[in-house]
Amino acid sequence: MDKIIYKLSPLLNLSLVASRNASNQEAKQSGFTLIELMVVIVIITIFAVIAVPSYQQYARKADASAAEQEIQKIAEQLERFKSKNFTYRCFDPKYIYGQIVDTSGSNKCKNNDPLTEITLPTGATGTNIKYVITIMDLQDTSKKLTDDGAVGRSYAIKALSKEANNKNYTYLLTSSGLRCKNKTSANVSYTDCGSATNGMEGW
Numbered sequence: 267m268d269k270i271i272y273k274l275s276p277l278l279n280l281s282l283v284a285s286r287n288a289s290n291q292e293a294k295q296s297g298f299t300l301i302e303l304m305v306v307i308v309i310i311t312i313f314a315v316i317a318v319p320s321y322q323q324y325a326r327k328a329d330a331s332a333a334e335q336e337i338q339k340i341a342e343q344l345e346r347f348k349s350k351n352f353t354y355r356c357f358d359p360k361y362i363y364g365q366i367v368d369t370s371g372s373n374k375c376k377n378n379d380p381l382t383e384i385t386l387p388t389g390a391t392g393t394n395i396k397y398v399i400t401i402m403d404l405q406d407t408s409k410k411l412t413d414d415g416a417v418g419r420s421y422a423i424k425a426l427s428k429e430a431n432n433k434n435y436t437y438l439l440t441s442s443g444l445r446c447k448n449k450t451s452a453n454v455s456y457t458d459c460g461s462a463t464n465g466m467e468g469w
Contacts, residue, residue, distance in 0.1 A: 326434045329396040332386055333425040334469065336399060337439045340384075340423055344401075344441070354441070355418025357411045359401065363388060373414050380412035386425075396434075399425045404440055407456035422456040437469065445469050 298306075340359055347357045356375035360367045363381070371378035386397040403409045404420035411418060425437040427449075435447040436454040446459035447469050453460030460466045 326429065329386070329429070330427075330435050330437075333397045333399070333427075333435075333437055336384070336386060336397075337423050337425055337437055340399070340401065341439055341441075344421055353418040354403075354411055354421050355416050357401070357421075359384060373412075375412045375414075377412055380410070382410055382412070395428050397425045397427055399423065402456050404442065404456065424454065424456055426454075427451055435467075435469075 340362065343359065343362055344354055344357055348354050356377065358367045358375075358377055358380040360381040363384070365381065368377045368379045370376065382400065384399040385391075385395045386399065387394070390396070400423070401411055402422050402424070403411055403413070403416040403418065404422045405417045406415065407422060409416045411421060420441040422438065422440045427434040427436045432449045432451060435449055436451040436459075437445075437447045438454055438456070438459050439445050440457075444458070445468060446454075447467050448454050448459040448465045450460070450465050453464055453466065458466075
């Protein structure tokens, strides 16, 4: 019996060593090494650097597209209003957005509470506002179409971008056919968008 145990002891030792090695290998494989963690962090960082700006650019394009569509919708309603009233004067875009137009005012337009600014997205407030749209009398851009002194023969619609650091376009559309945009909002008035040398583009 002792001889048998003596002969088997090398095999038992090998088995124990193999078992310990396997346990150590499992322990090593059960966690992450520092290098592996660093590789994961680098991959996540690269993804963030590429993906975040791309998403922001996509969001800006979507906001700009919404502003273009809204301006054109308002322009269509202005033309319909003129075909019925033979003037743009007293146009109030409230009805476009499901609001009741005041007709009990004492001014010429009989409207004491016209909608003078349209925010995009509709109903947005504070930092959620992407654009502010205003409609002015093109012959006197200090007056809105609902003001008593408005002429009402022409109009100008401006969509002012609220994006910080001039990262998105400010738009202008007039009844005379002018359509222009500029990322520098200060260059956009109710009559033009500056010049090509300072960022003016058509749309």
